[in-house]
Amino acid sequence: MSSLIDLKSFGRDLNVAVFGATGGIGKALTLSLSTNPNTQSIFAISRSKNEYASPKITSLQVDIDNEHDIVRVAKAVMSTVSELHIVLIATGILHVGDNIKPEKSWRALERVSMEAVFRVNAIGPALVAKHFLPLLAQNRKSVFAALSARVGSIEDNRLGGWYAYRSSKAALNMLIRTLSIELARLNPSALCVGLHPGTVNTSLSKPYQGSVSKGRLFSVERSANHLLNVLNSLQPEQSGQVFAWDGKPIPF
Numbered sequence: 001m002s003s004l005i006d007l008k009s010f011g012r013d014l015n016v017a018v019f020g021a022t023g024g025i026g027k028a029l030t031l032s033l034s035t036n037p038n039t040q041s042i043f044a045i046s047r048s049k050n051e052y053a054s055p056k057i058t059s060l061q062v063d064i065d066n067e068h069d070i071v072r073v074a075k076a077v078m079s080t081v082s083e084l085h086i087v088l089i090a091t092g093i094l095h096v097g098d099n100i101k102p103e104k105s106w107r108a109l110e111r112v113s114m115e116a117v118f119r120v121n122a123i124g125p126a127l128v129a130k131h132f133l134p135l136l137a138q139n140r141k142s143v144f145a146a147l148s149a150r151v152g153s154i155e156d157n158r159l160g161g162w163y164a165y166r167s168s169k170a171a172l173n174m175l176i177r178t179l180s181i182e183l184a185r186l187n188p189s190a191l192c193v194g195l196h197p198g199t200v201n202t203s204l205s206k207p208y209q210g211s212v213s214k215g216r217l218f219s220v221e222r223s224a225n226h227l228l229n230v231l232n233s234l235q236p237e238q239s240g241q242v243f244a245w246d247g248k249p250i251p252f
């Protein structure tokens with residue numbers, strides 16, 4: 001797949017913020033956007049420090065679990081540009097070392113690890129929305145998109161397990177829908193959506209790739225380009241939904 005993605009529906013000189021820019025998918029999104037002729041400035045926002053060769057990219061640090069960090073980063077962005085056209089949230093956790101693992105049974109449920117997963121996967125994106133939705137451009141297409149997951153769909157849940165991850169993504173989906181309703185009143189040309197990137201070869205999915213057939217495991221580049229194509233295809237009336245990598249809405 002070509003790495004040059006059509007972002008023409010957004011217009012020219014796009015300012016973009018990517019949260020989780022050190023992650024597998026977040027980094028691929030950042031790099032694909034940095035080579036796109038329609039982008040002007042990319043804010044690569046991540047917890048760990050990162051450096052980029054492209055002069056379009058400004059690197060900023062944030063812990064998405066810390067609202068003060070989010071406010072500081074919003075101010076830093078607005079000291080450089082007057083508006084944003086694309087905000088992408090590619091942060092998320094499924095497992096962390098030996099402490100947090102997806103639960104196979106209700107017997108494995110633990111308050112501390114559930115809380116940590118909800119803080120990163122649902123509360124963090126909500127606080128980013130609080131401080132970044134007001135920065136979206138008015139009177140032209142703009143989008144706030146958070147990476148969700150098909151397993152966050154209540155309707156689609158037939159296998160069970162992965163309690164904290166599934167329910168944190170279900171909470172994220174409800175936040176996206178609720179934010180989109182308020183956003184439509186304040187900024188009718190803007191969208192707020194969730195995205196399912198497919199099953200992607202990253203450190204997040206690595207321990208669980210055994211059951212995935214080869215053709216169904218996407219490279220990060222392939223997933224990032226699919227997601228940018230989906231964003232390019234969306235219209236404001238589709239705000240509030242969750243879309244898979246192929247552009248199909250996921251019932252949630």
Ligand SMILES: NC(=O)c1ccc[n+]([C@@H]2O[C@H](COP(=O)([O-])OP(=O)(O)OC[C@H]3O[C@@H](n4cnc5c(N)ncnc54)[C@H](OP(=O)(O)O)[C@@H]3O)[C@@H](O)[C@H]2O)c1
Binds near residue numbers: 064090148200202205
């Ligand atoms: N990979 C898949 O198959 C798949 C499938 C469905 C959905 N998703 C979703 O896609 C998103 C990206 O996943 P990925 O596969 O690219 O995972 P990844 O490679 O593990 O990247 C996760 C990113 O989240 C960041 N992060 C975690 N906690 C953070 C915090 N407190 N503050 C700031 N950043 C934090 C990490 O930063 P550090 O580098 O600092 O740790 C990293 O940049 C996630 O929301 C995931 O749920 C992935």
